[in-house]
Amino acid sequence: MRISQAGRSLQLNLVEASPLRFADPRTKLFLSVAISMVVMLPLERLAVFIVVYTLFLLWTRLLPSAIQQVWRLKWLLILLFAFDWWLIGLAHAALICARLILLTGVFALLFSTTTTRELRLALEKLGIPYRYAFSLGLAFQSMGLLDDELRAIREAQASRGALPELSSLRRLLAEVGNLVSLTVPAIVLTTKRAWAITEAAYARGFDSPKRTSYHSLTFSRLDFFLMGGVTLVIMLLYWL
Numbered sequence: 001m002r003i004s005q006a007g008r009s010l011q012l013n014l015v016e017a018s019p020l021r022f023a024d025p026r027t028k029l030f031l032s033v034a035i036s037m038v039v040m041l042p043l044e045r046l047a048v049f050i051v052v053y054t055l056f057l058l059w060t061r062l063l064p065s066a067i068q069q070v071w072r073l074k075w076l077l078i079l080l081f082a083f084d085w086w087l088i089g090l091a092h093a094a095l096i097c098a099r100l101i102l103l104t105g106v107f108a109l110l111f112s113t114t115t116t117r118e119l120r121l122a123l124e125k126l127g128i129p130y131r132y133a134f135s136l137g138l139a140f141q142s143m144g145l146l147d148d149e150l151r152a153i154r155e156a157q158a159s160r161g162a163l164p165e166l167s168s169l170r171r172l173l174a175e176v177g178n179l180v181s182l183t184v185p186a187i188v189l190t191t192k193r194a195w196a197i198t199e200a201a202y203a204r205g206f207d208s209p210k211r212t213s214y215h216s217l218t219f220s221r222l223d224f225f226l227m228g229g230v231t232l233v234i235m236l237l238y239w240l
Contacts (some may be wrong), residue, residue, distance in 0.1 A: 018060045019060055019191070019222070026217060029119075034230050034234060035105075060113075069104045069105070079092045080097060123137075
């Protein structure tokens with residue numbers, strides 16, 4: 001039962017009211033790749049694009065999901081910013097953190113509006129063999145498993161007093177020290193569950209070469225509008 005609940009975690013977090021739910025999953029893959037390339041821009045242009053992208057997330061009703069994903073990385077962002085500022089400089093620290101925030105927003109754009117089934121179907125339509133598309137879908141689905149396992153381990157350690165309440169600075173240092181003790185068992189448990197799902201899927205013939213998709217994908221005006229708009233904005237930022 002726990003595997004099935006964790007396996008649906010990405011679907012439970014879908015933002016059904018977002019206009020991107022009506023877009024082709026191939027379009028969302030294109031947007032994710034295109035926006036990820038923007039991280040190579042200098043800091044000033046990257047800041048302009050982040051403002052434009054924030055307005056885009058607001059229009060697609062995905063801004064709360066993006067903020068939630070960024071908030072999960074708050075300690076990593078603080079450590080990264082402080083380390084880069086001390087080692088190289090303020091401008092470089094701001095650039096690195098801005099890039100990470102943007103990539104986190106891209107993650108929210110794709111996985112808050114796309115189920116693993118839709119993602120697998122899009123990969124198939126792009127010419128990727130089914131068994132590889134299915135494996136990639138399972139890999140992304142395992143992200144939900146990893147998050148569930150990590151939360152369960154943290155709650156178990158906190159209930160035993162292994163994670164005491166500390167001040168902000170001491171808590172930050174304790175979080176870094178507990179990273180291995182939290183992550184290693186979570187990865188081991190997630191790998192076991194993902195392997196069990198894979199074996200169950202293969203036993204039901206999910207890797208059959210004659211398997212066909214349930215339905216076809218078609219581009220709509222929304223898809224062309226999204227791809228054309230994002231491409232135009234990126235070209236302007238690179239050329240101006």
